[in-house]
Structure formats: C-alpha cells, structure tokens
Amino acid sequence: MNFSSDNWAGASQPVMDALSRHNHGFAPAYGTDPLTDRVTKRFRDIFETDVSVLFTATGTAANALSMAACARPGGLILASETAHLHCDEWGSAEFYSHGMKIVPLATSAGRIAPDAVAGALERFQEGSRFGAPTALSLTQATECGTVYSPEEVAALTEPARARGLVCHMDGARFANALVHLNASPAELTWKAGIDVLSFGATKNGCWCAEAIVVFNPKGLPHLATHRARAGHLFSKSRFVAAQFDGYFEGDHWLELAGRANAAATRLARGIGDSGRARVAWPCEANEVFAVLTRTQIGKLRGEGALFYEWSREGCATDEHVVRLVASFATTDEEVDRFVALL
Numbered sequence: 339m340n341f342s343s344d345n346w347a348g349a350s351q352p353v354m355d356a357l358s359r360h361n362h363g364f365a366p367a368y369g370t371d372p373l374t375d376r377v378t379k380r381f382r383d384i385f386e387t388d389v390s391v392l393f394t395a396t397g398t399a400a401n402a403l404s405m406a407a408c409a410r411p412g413g414l415i416l417a418s419e420t421a422h423l424h425c426d427e428w429g430s431a432e433f434y435s436h437g438m439k440i441v442p443l444a445t446s447a448g449r450i451a452p453d454a455v456a457g458a459l460e461r462f463q464e465g466s467r468f469g470a471p472t473a474l475s476l477t478q479a480t481e482c483g484t485v486y487s488p489e490e491v492a493a494l495t496e497p498a499r500a501r502g503l504v505c506h507m508d509g510a511r512f513a514n515a516l517v518h519l520n521a522s523p524a525e526l527t528w529k530a531g532i533d534v535l536s537f538g539a540t541k542n543g544c545w546c547a548e549a550i551v552v553f554n555p556k557g558l559p560h561l562a563t564h565r566a567r568a569g570h571l572f573s574k575s576r577f578v579a580a581q582f583d584g585y586f587e588g589d590h591w592l593e594l595a596g597r598a599n600a601a602a603t604r605l606a607r608g609i610g611d612s613g614r615a616r617v618a619w620p621c622e623a624n625e626v627f628a629v630l631t632r633t634q635i636g637k638l639r640g641e642g643a644l645f646y647e648w649s650r651e652g653c654a655t656d657e658h659v660v661r662l663v664a665s666f667a668t669t670d671e672e673v674d675r676f677v678a679l680l
Contacts, residue, residue: 339643339672341605343541344511344624347665349581350543350594356584357545360576369393369575377579380586381537381551386524392550392562393578394570397422397510400536400550402430403565405473407534407558408504409435413472416458416498418445420481423508434568439469447619448482452493459501474498475506478515478526482618483602483625483661485515488525495531504557505531510538513595514623528553539585543594543666547581594666598624601664601673608677615680618652618659626662629653634680635660641679 365371378391394400401423417424419442423431443454464470479485495505527535533554539547565571572578585591606621609628618627648661
C-alpha cells in the first residue's frame with residue numbers, strides 16, 4: 339500500500355523497452371541526434387503548434403530554468419502559496435534567476451483565484467521598491483490534487499499577459515490533469531495563454547524524463563544557454579528522447595495517467611463511503627487528501643501503508659490531512675486493502 343508518491347513507482351515497460359531499443363550504435367551528442375529531432379516533432383504534433391523542447395533531468399530544473407530565462411532585476415514570480423516551485427525546490431527559482439522573489443498567492447483547494455493575480459498586479463506596480471511582477475507560475479494538476487480548466491487558466495493568464503508577464507505552467511502531473519479534463523494539450527496551454535510548460539513524465543512512468551516546452555520563445559530568449567550553464571544539457575540526449583519515444587507511442591502516456599487517476603478515484607470513493615474519514619478536496623487527478631485521526635494514521639502505517647502527512651487545515655484537534663498518491667502501478671488490491679483497514 340505505497341501511496342507515498344507517484345515518483346516511487348518504477349518506469350513502465352514500454353518506456354524501458356524503448357531505452358533498450360535505442361541502445362545501439364552511435365548517435366550525435368547534446369541533442370543533435372535524429373531521435374531527439376523525431377521526439378521534438380512529436381511534441382509539436384501533440385501541442386498542435388511549433389514548439390522548442392529542451393530536456394532536463396528534473397522538474398525542479400525545468401521550473402527554475404524557465405524562471406531564469408525570463409528573469410529581470412527586482413523581478414517577482416507570482417505563484418500559489420502551495421506551489422512546488424515555492425515550497426519544495428530549495429530556493430532554486432530564486433537562485434537561478436539571480437534573486438527574483440516569489441510572491442505566494444492565496445488559494446482555494448489549490449487553485450489561485452483570478453482576482454488574486456489581478457490584486458497582486460495592482461499591488462506591485464512598475465517602479466515599486468518591492469519589485470516588478472515578471473512571471474506567473476501555475477501548477478497543473480495543483481498541489482491539492484485539483485485541476486484548472488482551460489477557461490480558468492485563461493482567466494489567470496489574461497491580466498498577467500496584459501502586464502507583459504511570462505506565464506509558466508508546472509506540469510509535473512500535466513498528463514493526469516489532461517485525462518481528467520478530456521481537453522487537448524493545446525487548449526490547456528498556449529491557447530489559454532501559457533508561454534512555457536515544464537512537461538513532467540517521471541511521475542507518470544518514465545525513468546528520468548522532463549522537458550521545457552516553449553510556446554513563446556520571445557519571452558525566454560536565452561533558455562538554451564541557461565540550461566547548458568546549469569549542467570542540464572545531456573551528452574547522451576538520445577536516452578531521454580528514447581523514454582519519450584516509448585512514452586508517447588500509442589498514447590501510452592495518457593493510458594498511464596488514466597490508470598493512476600482511476601486508482602485515486604477508487605481510493606477517494608472508498609474513503610468517503612467508509613464513514614470513517616473524509617476527503618479534504620475533490621479528487622481530480624491522481625492524489626487523494628484524506629482527513630484521518632492520529633490513531634488511524636498510526637494503525638494504517640502499522641499495517642504497512644505509506645503516505646505523507648500534509649497539513650492540519652480544517653482539522654479537529656486529533657486529525658491531520660494526509661496525502662495519498664496513486665501511480666500507474668497502483669493496484670485495485672492495494673486500494674481495497676487500505677479502505678478495508680480504514
């Protein structure tokens with residue numbers, strides 16, 4: 339019953355098969371190989387537009403380098419108060435952007451309200467001593483397991499783009515959000531005002547495959563240089579491309595996300611139906627946030643359940659919100675055993 343994180347799961351078999359399939363002969367280094375070109379064209383097909391694609395080793399690097407590429411002195415990054423970029427990345431966005439400050443915005447169930455962006459833009463005018471808004475970063479799916487619809491993304495990016503901000507999306511669980519919404523990748527990104535996407539695949543069945551997908555290169559003119567200086571230009575780039583090759587083949591990436599989402603939905607429903615606990619926020623991707631008592635947490639862990647204690651928001655004295663993450667490898671048996679124990 340491992341619900342710690344989807345990045346605890348291994349790689350899917352088609353991804354591993356693709357790594358083996360492309361492990362022969364010689365190929366040019368640093369992303370100049372034919373397979374990287376082919377995968378880049380696949381990204382363009384998926385997003386229905388011309389994009390540049392830069393591989394990185396981690397989602398943290400994708401986020402931080404996106405911020406670095408649009409940085410300016412005294413720049414401000416608007417992001418949710420729970421954003422991974424703000425809470426979990428060791429100050430990397432600030433470091434790589436040479437000191438841009440993150441302005442955390444209040445959220446409801448993980449989502450930033452449209453008026454929060456407009457309010458921040460009003461508060462921090464150009465010429466302010468505090469700094470000037472430079473980038474807006476949205477997380478999709480959010481850190482609370484909810485998702486933004488294309489209309490909600492557009493409502494947030496519209497005032498930001500009007501002020502000249504670069505609009506970034508942290509898509510560590512982009513595929514999970516996409517499957518839940520049944521939207522197209524284009525509708526959820528550039529058509530809704532997103533300039534650059536951190537496209538995550540590691541949490542959804544790859545071994546080590548992340549990409550920065552750029553829809554508006556004018557807003558990030560030196561991104562490739564920032565990536566190289568940060569040490570994320572792979573020598574054997576074809577092995578990252580190989581993972582994406584297996585990941586995209588036959589829409590395998592969407593199948594994997596669908597499996598994870600289905601397991602999370604089954605888990606959320608079981609918790610809600612048990613009468614022993616409640617779900618804190620709607621389960622819209624592959625994460626479930628459940629309110630459990632300290633006694634329940636101890637007993638479930640004693641039976642081998644692995645999960646993360648999240649917060650005490652909206653909890654009674656003896657309660658805690660825990661995060662349960664399903665992956666493509668999560669089985670119905672694991673879910674049902676957890677619910678039965680609860």
